[in-house]
Amino acid sequence: MSNTLSTRPARLLSLDALRGFDMFWIMSGDQIIHELAKATGWPLFVWLSGQLHHTVWNGFTFYDMIFPLFLFIAGVSMPYSLQKKVQLAGVDSPELLPAAEKRKLYASMLRRTITLVILGMIVNGLLKFNGLENTRFPSVLGRIGLAWFFGGLIYLNTTVRGQIIWLTGLLLGYWALMMWVPVPGYGAGVLTMDGSLESYLDRILLPGKLHDKVHDPEGVLSTLPAIGTALLGMLTGTFLQRDRPGIDMRKKAYLLCAAGVVLAVLGLLWNRFFPINKRLWSSSFVLYVGGLSLLLFAVFYYVIDVIGWKRWAFPFVIIGMNSIVIYMAAEGMVNFAHTANYIFGGLIHLLPVIWQPVLAAVSVTLIQLVLLYFLYRNKLFLKV
Template identity: 65%
Template sequence: MPDEPIISDPFINTDDINKAPVKLPRLLSLDALRGFDMFWIMSGEGVVHALAKATNWPVLLWMSGQLHHTEWNGITFYDMIFPLFLFIAGVSMPYSIGNKLTRAGISSANYLPFAEKKKIYGPMIRRTLILIFLGMVVNGLFKWNGYEHTRFASVLGRIGLAWFFAGLIYLNFNLKQQIIWFAALLLGYWAAMMLIPVPGYGAGVLTMNGSLESYIDRLLLPGRLHDKVHDPEGILSTIPAIGTALLGIFTGQFLKYDSIKWPMWKKGIALFIGGLLLIAVGSLWNLTFPINKRLWTSSFVLFVGGWSMVLLSVFYFIIDVAGYRKWAFPFVLIGVNSIIIYLAAEGMIDFEYTANYLFGGLIQYASQSWQQVWLAISIVVTQLVMLWFLYRNKIFLKI
């Protein structure tokens, strides 16, 4: 059985924490899972949509349908991409500061002296602010069209804020207290959404217009909302998103736990079973508090958190326990530079133009119905070549 490795984290530069540039082994399954997650939004969805249109095969049509967000209640695979990334960021945190705990001879981050925590808080605040700013850039900040037309909430902003506050809980409370925080966040959000009345709608209304979350967005969120009356990355729904990051932190602490009673294979099984239990609890809660990605409901946190644990357990078993790693290399290329490819795919690089320039001469000989398929595949190839070049030259963006 291989030694249990330390993982990468695109949000934490370990040099900031350890004060020495140490080359650390990686938990490859987490890099691969992060890459698998990002693959679908960078270009993978385009391949599936094109194949579904070209072939009309039922399985591909179903997959294509899963690569769209639900309009309101319910869930698709596409709805899980964002929270899975946040979950992975949470898993990374216990590893990222693990060396500092080991050198201090303590078992829990909340026992760190305040002077040592201050060295961690600064980089955390800086990275959160950078993610908020980058999220606004993705939303079109540099295409300034007035304050009222600027969307300040964003995917990256939510990741930064939820990761930051989950990190504060991890650094200042022991595991039992962290679990209490997790339960309080989910139950408190549920109680607020169901019991606090919204003017003109009343209490417990979970529509886009009438929900408390939407009302808070209209009341407090500056600039333009994503859906005019509601923002899926709004203020109130960031609270349960902290719970998503905390689930990742719990998972990271468990995987990092060193005991002969818990070898890697047993951890993988426990993670899989724990994920199934969370899926079951989330499904039951869905009966009274619907699974809803736009509201980031508490049932959504548990349901998607459960699937995140199941997916991680599968990748962990195959890659880190069984040692089958070569197949995951394309996902690793994406996972170790996830921020770069996210920003690039969101409009900073026109991959379609580049792919057309490189492969358009060949693609034109394909039948009309298959030209979009080959174009979508060529976009994937172009992106992977760029990521391979960055990987080969050890260029990694760590915010």
Template identity: 60%
Template structure:
């Protein structure tokens, strides 16, 4: 990664949106940082300092039990949103589209080629998700969990891309609203045996009932799976929100600062819409409710707008390097921390002796820092040698 300057004056703020956005890799890395050790770092700092702000941040590093939303609930949909933003750029790079061209205008033969590649990516992500769930432990079909985070990303991204390839922007917006409205109506008015219609509990919701009825193998929570069948449909809308954002930024309709302004206003509108819908369809990550899509979609758009402003518009890039290391190999580091590599043992092997020399109250914090350092060193080695896991 080369940076011509670390800072640009407002008059010089121009973005070449035909190239890869540095802010996308940085935001993806920021998002994954909390998965690979950031959450434990916050917990340790809260325990060590006892500061109210750290205690509040620590509480944000847990999933909400059911209804509601914390920062940690936003990590998964933010990643899916980022995948959506990157799609118009990857298509433009592969197909030579300019900022004002649209994917649905591509020839049918080209679309089939793209869909074949996207289908391959989806199937690989579904498979890798099952590997993370313990596929190779061979615990039997009934004990295998087929639904997964990576699987949902692959499926939702594929169908969002399918809509993007075959419909105009106006029709894509129609799809977006139909998906969210249709999911709300289904969850609210289709009765579940023994519970009736409109039950939004873990056991009584339509989403959970369909998972128990149709999803093979083991469910994450016995009666419910947060990455289940029905709730993957509104996740497609999350991917579409990212695609809309990517198309908007890449089109260069407005100058960069005005684009940031419009994105922040749209983000605020999405958050407000989600909060209003929350009154009748609760914000709930496990059900991936329509209100959750809007509320967290607003936050995702706001995060992207801020990163885009600071990094791609203002040119402040040097601070992003640790996040770039994570973001450019995000799937690989996710697979690694989910059990494929024991970073804690590696960190203990190299730094355990030094950690034992410090006072006991700092030991947990330094253990976490050492794990993150080992992860970043490994990612740096891969980055310098241009080794990236591309799916």
């Protein structure tokens, strides 16, 4: 069998499930763990609760992985979303698509990016506009849109070898800029919140307010390595999509695990010189989290798509298929706690006081899942 695009279905159930698993922790899953830790005091829940907070600066927790994992998943999806177009065009890979077809894709990608930027600003409170100086322009959704867009441009115009070169160049280039370009009043290579080049450029280039006054975790310069995170996903999607002699789906899962370990180790080694830092989206962070993302995806891929154990993942699937809807709703656009208390409040107050917050957190998740199931059953999906 030649090294050509596979004719498998253009959607991986494991990808939807992993996206939902990722989103679960920020829509309400984290609160359940926090309340269980308080109620039980059990070491496991206390440790998990600690992992569901961002690190202050250098270092890593599971919560730091949620955002880049979502961007990685968006990257994995791209080869599958373009599979039909590539097959209809009669070419072997996306970079060989006709120029006219690429222009249509560019326009569609740009619309998606602009939509995500606007939605991200709405999550930031744009509709409560209180003057330009109080408006935050960067956002999680905005970074996903921008990094995915520029990663997509690279993907559509280079071979796999070219994408690896771009990935390497972005990570090394960002490291060089951060370490060698001096910041007025601080010098070069100062990787603090106020002294880093990334923070300095945010203060100069970004209008409105920054997330941390002197720094924004979704700032301008750190978008460069975020493109690398998207490219890692696109390379993963391409690897899965292509048929190679002697490499079946099971072996692909094993190879993804091996690649994940290698990337994570490289990230830890680079951490000695360029600290793992989610707020700076450091190059070591890209490699380390990219490796962990590969490992986690390999597990979901193996269990769901290779072995075929799917039923357990259904709650995650319905979250993943409307991930932007639940993200925006959970970020303050819908008061799920009020609805949950209206429905379950009487039951909650029957419990001992120490357990009431646990059931309250669980009830919020139940309300969210009911909403997502309703949308799923009625085929209502927000397509951006």
